[in-house]
Amino acid sequence: MDKRRIFISPVTRIEGHANITIEMDDNGNVSDALFHVNEFRGFEKFCEGRMYTEMPTITPRICGICPTSHTLASVKACEMIQGIQPTYTANLLRRLMHIGQNLSSHALSFFHLSSPDFLLGYDSDPAKRNILGIAEKYPDIALKGIRLRKFGQELSERITGKKIHIMGIVPGGMAYPLTEDNRKALLAWIPEAIETVQAGIGIIKKFHEENAEMVASFATSPTLYLGTVGPDGEHELYDGKLRFMDADGTILQDQLLPQQYLEFIAERSVNWSYLKYPYYKPYGFDKGFYRVGPLARLNVASRMRTALAQREFELFKQMNNGKPVHGAFYFHYTRLIEALSDVEDAERILNDPQVTSTHIQHHGRWNYEEGIGSSEAPRGTLFHHYKTDETGKLKMVNLLIATGQNNPSMNRSVLEVAKQYVKGDDIKEGMLNRVESTIRCYDPCLSCSTHAIGQMPMVIEVKDKRGVVLKRLERG
Amino acid sequence: MNTIPIIIDEKKLEVDPGKTILEVCRENEIEILTMCHLKGVLDIGACRLCLVEIEGINKLLSACTTKVAANMIIRTNTDRIKKYQRITTELFFAERNHVCAVCVANGKCELQDLGYKVGLDHIRYPHLFPQCEVDTSHPWYVMDHNRCIMCTRCVRVCNEVEGAHNWDVMNRGHQVRVISDFNSPWGESVTCTSCGKCLHACPTGAIWPKAIVQGQLQKNPGMINELVEKRKMKL
Numbered sequence: 208m209d210k211r212r213i214f215i216s217p218v219t220r221i222e223g224h225a226n227i228t229i230e231m232d233d234n235g236n237v238s239d240a241l242f243h244v245n246e247f248r249g250f251e252k253f254c255e256g257r258m259y260t261e262m263p264t265i266t267p268r269i270c271g272i273c274p275t276s277h278t279l280a281s282v283k284a285c286e287m288i289q290g291i292q293p294t295y296t297a298n299l300l301r302r303l304m305h306i307g308q309n310l311s312s313h314a315l316s317f318f319h320l321s322s323p324d325f326l327l328g329y330d331s332d333p334a335k336r337n338i339l340g341i342a343e344k345y346p347d348i349a350l351k352g353i354r355l356r357k358f359g360q361e362l363s364e365r366i367t368g369k370k371i372h373i374m375g376i377v378p379g380g381m382a383y384p385l386t387e388d389n390r391k392a393l394l395a396w397i398p399e400a401i402e403t404v405q406a407g408i409g410i411i412k413k414f415h416e417e418n419a420e421m422v423a424s425f426a427t428s429p430t431l432y433l434g435t436v437g438p439d440g441e442h443e444l445y446d447g448k449l450r451f452m453d454a455d456g457t458i459l460q461d462q463l464l465p466q467q468y469l470e471f472i473a474e475r476s477v478n479w480s481y482l483k484y485p486y487y488k489p490y491g492f493d494k495g496f497y498r499v500g501p502l503a504r505l506n507v508a509s510r511m512r513t514a515l516a517q518r519e520f521e522l523f524k525q526m527n528n529g530k531p532v533h534g535a536f537y538f539h540y541t542r543l544i545e546a547l548s549d550v551e552d553a554e555r556i557l558n559d560p561q562v563t564s565t566h567i568q569h570h571g572r573w574n575y576e577e578g579i580g581s582s583e584a585p586r587g588t589l590f591h592h593y594k595t596d597e598t599g600k601l602k603m604v605n606l607l608i609a610t611g612q613n614n615p616s617m618n619r620s621v622l623e624v625a626k627q628y629v630k631g632d633d634i635k636e637g638m639l640n641r642v643e644s645t646i647r648c649y650d651p652c653l654s655c656s657t658h659a660i661g662q663m664p665m666v667i668e669v670k671d672k673r674g675v676v677l678k679r680l681e682r683g
Numbered sequence: 684m685n686t687i688p689i690i691i692d693e694k695k696l697e698v699d700p701g702k703t704i705l706e707v708c709r710e711n712e713i714e715i716l717t718m719c720h721l722k723g724v725l726d727i728g729a730c731r732l733c734l735v736e737i738e739g740i741n742k743l744l745s746a747c748t749t750k751v752a753a754n755m756i757i758r759t760n761t762d763r764i765k766k767y768q769r770i771t772t773e774l775f776f777a778e779r780n781h782v783c784a785v786c787v788a789n790g791k792c793e794l795q796d797l798g799y800k801v802g803l804d805h806i807r808y809p810h811l812f813p814q815c816e817v818d819t820s821h822p823w824y825v826m827d828h829n830r831c832i833m834c835t836r837c838v839r840v841c842n843e844v845e846g847a848h849n850w851d852v853m854n855r856g857h858q859v860r861v862i863s864d865f866n867s868p869w870g871e872s873v874t875c876t877s878c879g880k881c882l883h884a885c886p887t888g889a890i891w892p893k894a895i896v897q898g899q900l901q902k903n904p905g906m907i908n909e910l911v912e913k914r915k916m917k918l
């Protein structure tokens with residue numbers, strides 16, 4: 208008999224569009240799993256010929272969830288081209304906006320997209336397994352999640368006047384200062400935000416306890432990790448250097464400059480997906496899988512920068528005796544630890560006497576032909592690399608995005624879960640949801656569309672090698 | 684001076700002869716949409732946004748280039764005029780490549796404002812998507828032909844006010860382009876004085892300073908007429 212295929216399309220409740228094909232062998236066992244990304248947006252190509260200074264405005268359009276990270280990587284690349292640094296206050300404001308984005312993204316991922324699985328259960332009615340279902344059964348949690356996201360967005364809005372596709376982060380600093388009124392209004396959010404994140408941590412810990420076996424065995428393949436750290440190896444999102452760690456916790460590279468990324472990361476294209484496949488160069492394509500994002504950042508970090516987050520971090524580190532934690536499920540937990548650190552850090556910055564200073568921009572002009580910048584997006588490290596001619600016109604643009612880097616591992620995690628939960632062409636809805644939720648652990652941003660409620664219909668097809676549909680399942 | 688009687692939108696007015704319909708309307712706070720008109724330089728009737736109906740004349744005439752005459756009955760806001768304003772605006776957008784979201788002029792653009800004014804929600808004509816160069820050769824300014832609407836305000840201001848005549852126009856139809864000198868890179872111009880008046884005259888994000896990004900653009904087209912008036916003072 209021919210090979211059979213299960214095709215899940217599109218995956219619901221993630222940002223963007225994706226399909227999963229699960230290939231079955233003759234005995235009805237899963238033999239392979241492919242996670243396709245079919246959307247080609249061509250940013251790198253159509254930016255060629257534009258002024259490099261337009262990139263901080265163009266690139267945030269790549270994603271509606273992590274625009275600030277793109278802007279930051281982009282202005283850093285521009286600042287390298289100009290040979291200048293942002294002002295002290297500009298760095299504070301950028302950090303605040305970055306924290307805001309990270310918080311609202313993590314809140315979206317946890318409360319809106321993932322909490323339905325934890326609170327309502329994987330096998331509950333798919334029509335209600337979403338934020339509306341949560342709002343019905345746990346109105347308090349739904350509201351908290353929505354308000355946390357609002358706080359995150361306000362951190363941008365109160366600095367630049369815009370929530371999503373923010374303007375105002377410019378090469379050399381910021382275009383707008385923070386007013387005293389806005390500073391106070393933002394500070395007022397802190398206690399509530401801390402309480403909400405801690406409630407989230409409570410939910411995930413309870414789920415860990417009640418589903419210990421599943422959590423421990425959920426997509427646990429070891430990989431390498433990449434994340435940004437500060438000078439002492441502390442957790443860092445905005446401005447730091449890079450650390451690579453192997454699966455056992457040995458630091459492979461430390462304090463790498465983002466400008467060195469090409470020495471350590473190589474990319475390969477595959478014929479079935481538009482995402483590129485990056486890998487850790489010294490280990491080659493087959494052994495060089497690495498992951499980025501909250502799990503990776505906490506795995507590589509030596510400590511957190513704030514007190515409450517540090518306490519949680521120590522508990523997290525105990526899970527594997529100080530070694531990296533591999534289970535994809537722990538993405539959720541690490542996302543919340545990061546969110547806690549975000550809120551505490553926001554409080555520290557808002558209390559800095561310099562935060563409302565109006566010395567917010569250094570002015571520069573084109574000086575160098577090449578610029579590379581990086582930042583930590585909610586989903587992981589991203590790099591912007593530009594080359595220009597001597598008038599500032601872009602000749603080459605390379606964008607290495609977070610989801611791209613997690614892609615090889617995402618694929619492997621899907622295969623692992625599919626092998627565990629899908630048998631023969633007997634497909635139960637809950638099983639497929641587990642495959643999907645593996646993908647959701649990584650919270651991939653596949654394009655800039657947001658489907659927070661996730662009412663996208665899902666079509667599952669079991670196909671043989673010739674494409675003949677053996678079985679078809681639809682929901683939506 | 685003797686005045687003449689005219690009627691604009693049912694309103695009886697006594698106006699100075701020798702003025703254009705546009706001037707009279709502006710003085711009397713009657714709204715006329717314009718794009719190629721820039722106070723301080725000659726009017727050329729290029730954009731066709733300021734069209735008005737005049738009783739007894741079949742075709743629509745441009746208010747910026749038509750002088751008032753005694754007993755003219757003028758209408759500025761009929762359905763026919765609104766229809767043409769909408770068409771003209773759509774064609775502006777369809778002719779070149781306007782991506783407001785990432786444009787340096789976003790929020791500070793006369794073309795974008797015009798779009799809002801005429802209620803532009805979609806464009807019925809196929810976009811031409813021409814391949815346009817971005818001229819980054821000038822040390823301070825960028826000329827992005829993707830966003831040029833061929834109003835020629837830059838050309839006129841450069842010639843009439845600065846006296847440099849760096850800018851001119853080549854080709855016809857939708858191949859038409861603003862050129863620097865005899866179609867060479869702006870940075871190589873032997874006539875440009877880098878005064879920046881064209882930047883202020885330009886209604887869109889076609890000419891902008893290299894030093895700024897979206898949200899920081901400041902254009903002051905009114906400054907052109909102020910300069911012209913000050914020069915007349917012969918201090």
Ligand code: SF4
Pocket residue numbers: 780781782783784786787788789790792793794795830887888889
């Ligand atoms: S020039 Fe104006 S209309 Fe054109 S893209 Fe820029 S903002 Fe939009």
Ligand code: SF4
Pocket residue numbers: 830831832833834835836837838861881884885886887889890
């Ligand atoms: S560059 Fe600006 S001012 Fe000159 S013709 Fe084009 S739109 Fe008009």
Ligand code: FES
Pocket residue numbers: 716717718719720727728729730731732733734745746747748
């Ligand atoms: S303003 Fe009269 S034709 Fe352009």
